[in-house]
Amino acid sequence: MSVFHAKDDCRLIRILKEYIPDVEDLLNPAAGEAEITGVEELIGFRFPDEFKNLYLRHNGEGDQVFGVMSGLSWMNLQSAAAAWRGFQDSAYDIVSGRADAVKEGEYRKGWVPFAEDGGGSFLVMDLEPAAKGSYGQIITLDRNSDISYVLADSLEQFFGFIESGFRNGEIRVTDGEEVMLIERRHGHLFDDVAALTQSDNETNSLIPVSGFWAAYFAEEMDGGYISAAALSKQRMVFIKADAAGKYGAVSLDFLTRMPNLKELIIHAAEIINYDVFKQLPSLTKLVIGGKSFKESGCTVLAVLGEFKGTYLNGPFIKRFVQT
Structure with a gap:
């Protein structure tokens, strides 16, 4: 199953529409192909098709909804590129939460942040995995830990994770006065990430x-x-x-x-x-x-x-x- 089931059908949007019917009105307009290509040239890696297609549908979540990515904010390409630049001279000393899945040591050029909590933690598309990792796997960058966990082997699998969260009640929607809030019932995603990545x-x-x-x-x-x-x-x-x-x-x-x-x-x-x-x-x-x-x-x-x-x-x- 691909992220796009048909020309105008994005899996993530389809999931969100079940709980927020007008969600597309709350998300940012699509990114242009030239803008996507510019970020690819900046980082030196090509995006997987499903990641590129996602941004061709919407360029992040906008100001009227928060928490699209399992409680984290879906970043627009401009914010993702700015965060990526800032990480290049950072002092990270990453440890892989799964043996040989995530490259250890410094922040890698092939790590593309696409969701954040606003406090320094990010979900990252990994385009430079270790020997036992997967190209395009979704990994964590946690402000409170040097350990990076593989949350999903692909964007498709991550969307399945979000869908399961809605189905079992772990992810819920709160209609605030000015913003639609999508949050996890048991708090921050990263608080449970070690347990979530267990078999x-x-x-x-x-x-x-x-x-x-x-x-x-x-x-x-x-x-x-x-x-x-x-x-x-x-x-x-x-x-x-x-x-x-x-x-x-x-x-x-x-x-x-x-x-x-x-x-x-x-x-x-x-x-x-x-x-x-x-x-x-x-x-x-x-x-x-x-x-x-x-x-x-x-x-x-x-x-x-x-x-x-x-x-x-x-x-x-x-x-x-x-x-």
Whole structure:
């Protein structure tokens, strides 16, 4: 199935019309072929036909509707080109969320931003994928993380993702006074991107839990197991000293089952395996207040570029801020 089913039928527009009948009146007029060619020449890559055809239908979403791209704003070509120029001298150090799918390191010339949240995060058409990626795959550029995830292998697949969001109620439309707002029911798309890019089998699997973690997730447990879906919703973990003390040393290995963990607070005397921090790409805030943290553990913290702030309070006090 192509993005354009017929000469005048765009899949994205067809989806949107089911929920906003007059959506075409709210979107920008079409971009000209010369304008599209100019951006292609600027970046040095040809757009996939479906991407080009999309802009030949409408050049972004305009001022009367926001959030066409799963809650992110669909950019016009002028804005996309301006953002692309700004990224060329940026200090990104990208890490691929899927092995060999996204080229790591600096921002690539073949990365074309086409949707934004207004706060520094973008959806990007990847025309320069890594060995196991796909030309034209849709990847994330997250202001809060160096990890870039493949959200869809093509624009067509991404539109299918949007359609599913409308069908299952995850994406909804709010008619504001001056703007039609399209938003995700559970917040920003990137908050759930790690879980969204997991396979269905991973998401639906059951994980055995015991000891401290079984007590911590007691309300989510069923017969000694917890679902991966429940763990993917976990944003914050607080390991309290009194609760942890009942089980002796607490292993942090279980945290790797929480792909969207943002904040971790540890007030426990005995912790096993701080090296797990290296496997928590979504973590942005860490507070450690027990005696278990050793000075050698700072070697682990030094390589964690995702952290906005780390606060340690034990035999020594240190404040580490990553800017």
